[in-house]
Amino acid sequence: ASVVTVSGQPGQAPAIRLRAATSLTGSADPLIIIDGTITRMTLADINTEDVERMEVIKGAAASSLYGSDAANGVVQIFTKRGAQLAEGQTTFTVRNEFGQSWLPNKVPGNMAHEFQLLPDGNFRRDAGGNRVQETDRIADNPYPVYYDQLGQVFRPGQFMTNYASVGQRRGSTNFNVSFHNSRETGVLGLLNGFNRQNFRINLDQAITDELTFSAGAFYGRSSSDEGENTGIFFGLRFLEPNIDLLAPNTDGSPFNAVVRQPPLSGNVVNPLYGLNNTDINRDRDRFNGTFRLTYKPFSWLTAEGNVNYEQSGEMYKSFNPTGFMNSAGAVDDGNIFQSSTLSRTSNVGATLTAQKNFSWFTNTTKLAWVFEDQSVNNVNVYAVGLTVPRVPEFSAANQGLDIFPGSRSVSIRANNLFAITTFDIKDRYIFDALVRQDESSLFGANQRRQIYNRVSGAYRVSEDIKLPGVDEFKLRASYGTAGLRPSFDAQYEIFSLVGGEPDTRHARELGPPPRLLEGDGGRVQPDLPPELHLRVQLLGQDHQRPDPPRPGLGGDGVPEHLDQRRHPHGEHA
Numbered sequence: 001a002s003v004v005t006v007s008g009q010p011g012q013a014p015a016i017r018l019r020a021a022t023s024l025t026g027s028a029d030p031l032i033i034i035d036g037t038i039t040r041m042t043l044a045d046i047n048t049e050d051v052e053r054m055e056v057i058k059g060a061a062a063s064s065l066y067g068s069d070a071a072n073g074v075v076q077i078f079t080k081r082g083a084q085l086a087e088g089q090t091t092f093t094v095r096n097e098f099g100q101s102w103l104p105n106k107v108p109g110n111m112a113h114e115f116q117l118l119p120d121g122n123f124r125r126d127a128g129g130n131r132v133q134e135t136d137r138i139a140d141n142p143y144p145v146y147y148d149q150l151g152q153v154f155r156p157g158q159f160m161t162n163y164a165s166v167g168q169r170r171g172s173t174n175f176n177v178s179f180h181n182s183r184e185t186g187v188l189g190l191l192n193g194f195n196r197q198n199f200r201i202n203l204d205q206a207i208t209d210e211l212t213f214s215a216g217a218f219y220g221r222s223s224s225d226e227g228e229n230t231g232i233f234f235g236l237r238f239l240e241p242n243i244d245l246l247a248p249n250t251d252g253s254p255f256n257a258v259v260r261q262p263p264l265s266g267n268v269v270n271p272l273y274g275l276n277n278t279d280i281n282r283d284r285d286r287f288n289g290t291f292r293l294t295y296k297p298f299s300w301l302t303a304e305g306n307v308n309y310e311q312s313g314e315m316y317k318s319f320n321p322t323g324f325m326n327s328a329g330a331v332d333d334g335n336i337f338q339s340s341t342l343s344r345t346s347n348v349g350a351t352l353t354a355q356k357n358f359s360w361f362t363n364t365t366k367l368a369w370v371f372e373d374q375s376v377n378n379v380n381v382y383a384v385g386l387t388v389p390r391v392p393e394f395s396a397a398n399q400g401l402d403i404f405p406g407s408r409s410v411s412i413r414a415n416n417l418f419a420i421t422t423f424d425i426k427d428r429y430i431f432d433a434l435v436r437q438d439e440s441s442l443f444g445a446n447q448r449r450q451i452y453n454r455v456s457g458a459y460r461v462s463e464d465i466k467l468p469g470v471d472e473f474k475l476r477a478s479y480g481t482a483g484l485r486p487s488f489d490a491q492y493e494i495f496s497l498v499g500g501e502p503d504t505r506h507a508r509e510l511g512p513p514p515r516l517l518e519g520d521g522g523r524v525q526p527d528l529p530p531e532l533h534l535r536v537q538l539l540g541q542d543h544q545r546p547d548p549p550r551p552g553l554g555g556d557g558v559p560e561h562l563d564q565r566r567h568p569h570g571e572h573a
Contacts, residue, residue: 010184011194011224013044018058018073030073031066035202035216035290037308038069038347040374045220045286047180047198049095049163052080064454064480067416068438071482079216081202082167082174090168093178095161101187102156111146111241114139123261130262143242152245153236153271157185157193172206188227190275196222210296218288226280227271235269235327245272249325257325268327279319279392286312300356308347315340319392322385333385333401336392341378347371365421376410410488414440430458434480442485454480 004015018030032039034046057066057074066074085091115131116124121144123131134141165178178200185193202216239245240261247256255272292306315338322334349370356363382404383397397403418436425431434454443450456478467473 008186009194009224009226010186011044011196011222013042016043016075018056018075028072030075031069033074033076034288035077035079035308036292036306036347036349037288037290037310038345038372039288039310040345041286041310041312041343045196045198045222045284046077047163047178047182047200049093049165049180050079050178050198050200052078052084054078064434064436064452064482065418065420066482067418067436067452068414068440068443068450068483068485071484079200079202080165080167080176080178081204081214081216082169082176083204085167085169085174088170090170091166093163093165093167095163097159097161099159100156101159101184103150103154103187106150109237109239109241110139111143112139113141113143113240115141117141117144128262143240145244146241147244149236149239149241149243149245153189153232154187155189157187159184173204175201175203177201188232188275190272191227192225194222194224196220212294214290214292214294216288216290218286220286221284223281223283226282227275227278232271232274235267235271238264238268240264240268243268243270245270258327258329260327266327270327273325277321277324279317282314282316284312284314286310300354302351302353304351304353306347306349310345312343313341314343317392322387322389333398334389335382335384336386336394336397337380337382338394339378339380341376343376344374346373361423361425363421363423365419367419368417370414370416372412372414372416374410374412376408378406378408380406382406412441412488414438414442428460428463430460432456432478438483440485442488442491444491450483452481452483454478456480 002017004017006012006015015028016030017028032043055074055076055078057070057076064070114134114137116134118124126132160183162181163178165176167176168174178198180196180198182196183193184195185191198218198220200216200218202214204212204214206212239259243256243259243261245255245259248254249256249258255270255276257270257273259268259270260266288308288310290306290308292304295303297303317339318335318337320332320334320336323331324334325331347370349368351366351368353364353366355365381394383394383401384403385398385401386396387398388396394403416436416438418434420432420434423429423431432455436452438450438452439448440450456476458474458476460472460474462470462473465473
């Protein structure tokens with residue numbers, strides 16, 4: 001497992017990888033479940049101070065319980081509820097943190113050039129104003145002057161977090177309430193960075209000895225001042241070290257935009273000019289609500305129902321004013337882009353669990369049903385020319401130039417059933433069997449229903465054979481299936497304009513979704529040093545092929561998924 005930073009942008013969520021890629025074309029992200037809610041939204045809004053514990057499930061054999069959405073693994077996050085406190089205990093937590101971030105190392109650039117110099121140290125230029133290259137074209141001449149461009153663009157940034165919570169457990173009630181404030185400026189000058197405020201409340205209440213309800217609510221709001229469209233790192237790579245990024249423009253405005261020195265590449269930009277003139281903002285609001293009712297009519301039988309709802313609204317806006325200059329001094333008419341996205345996810349579920357102790361074994365059996373409903377709606381507009389400077393509204397757009405509207409609507413539903421039974425025989429032998437049926441709107445019309453299963457067994461050797469210094473020695477083996485859901489776009493015909501004419505690429509007839517078959521086995525010795533731990537896995541992935549493209553409808557004959565092969569492999573740690 002690994003957590004990878006995909007962007008240096010403050011507030012950007014990391015990418016979680018629990019195992020090697022299971023698909024060449026699909027997502028490698030694991031399934032995320034927060035307090036029973038299956039979430040499709042960013043983890044950047046979750047405060048780690050609220051997390052009580054996490055459970056990580058890797059591999060098809062282990063994640064078969066989650067069926068068609070779990071081939072990349074599962075991460076379950078449980079937030080604090082006050083249930084772990086002692087009876088009558090109340091806790092208050094206040095935590096403040098302040099720190100600084102900076103560039104610990106700077107990658108040096110090229111400090112020499114291949115152009116001819118005049119006696120005064122300036123460049124020799126031809127009639128067109130281009131610098132004249134030496135005949136050997138070897139970059140061995142020093143520049144007339146050098147500037148620390150990384151030092152001009154980057155500066156130390158500060159981050160600050162404030163957290164306060166109160167939790168209590170008293171009688172039949174336990175709860176936890178928290179508030180979190182975070183600010184991170186990042187290391188780029190001229191940006192305000194990332195700000196986030198979170199509020200969370202969790203409550204458990206026992207109504208009677210048999211009936212308990214639990215509820216939780218979360219609200220988060222974040223805003224970020226971004227700079228990813230200003231070509232910071234790409235432009236800095238091409239800049240020559242004699243360019244002063246702090247120098248003014250000829251009209252006296254700050255940060256010289258004309259930094260290109262012919263005949264070299266026009267990819268150069270002054271990042272400070274872009275940061276100073278371009279506004280890029282992203283605002284997000286997020287709400288999550290959970291409700292769970294638990295009824296225990298008998299000591300061996302428990303029934304549970306839950307409703308979970310999550311909603312996120314995001315507004316993104318990018319604005320380049322009229323008169324914006326490129327590195328050669330050419331002026332454009334500016335542009336403005338705005339996108340609004342509303343995402344909703346809801347889960348409804350019911351579970352029936354029976355646990356009975358018999359004379360020589362214990363059986364636990366669970367039946368469950370889960371319904372998922374997910375929708376994403378996006379509307380965006382892009383205008384390529386503005387008539388009024390410094391007005392970041394579409395009313396300032398030039399109506400005589402192109403204005404591009406766009407929209408996207410996604411609706412996904414799934415209906416899932418599963419049953420699992422476990423036998424614990426004499427506290428030595430453990431046998432487990434699971435079967436799960438998934439129905440999803442992402443599956444093909446003729447393949448709406450998919451079955452996933454798992455069988456496993458374990459033998460606690462240490463109950464029969466005592467080994468010196470070993471408290472637990474267990475042999476186990478399992479075999480199971482999990483899956484991946486096709487992308488939403490895979491079920492539709494795709495149109496695009498090429499040379500003013502519609503060009504189509506017809507989606508493939510959806511067949512069975514990708515399916516992973518996996519087994520593993522090994523011995524577990526938790527109390528031995530890590531270097532003596534042994535784990536052996538024999539894995540195999542069986543990705544079923546969808547139907548071939550239909551002829552005459554624009555299909556190009558290339559498989560929609562490149563991962564539709566069987567991949568046996570092994571793992572030994």
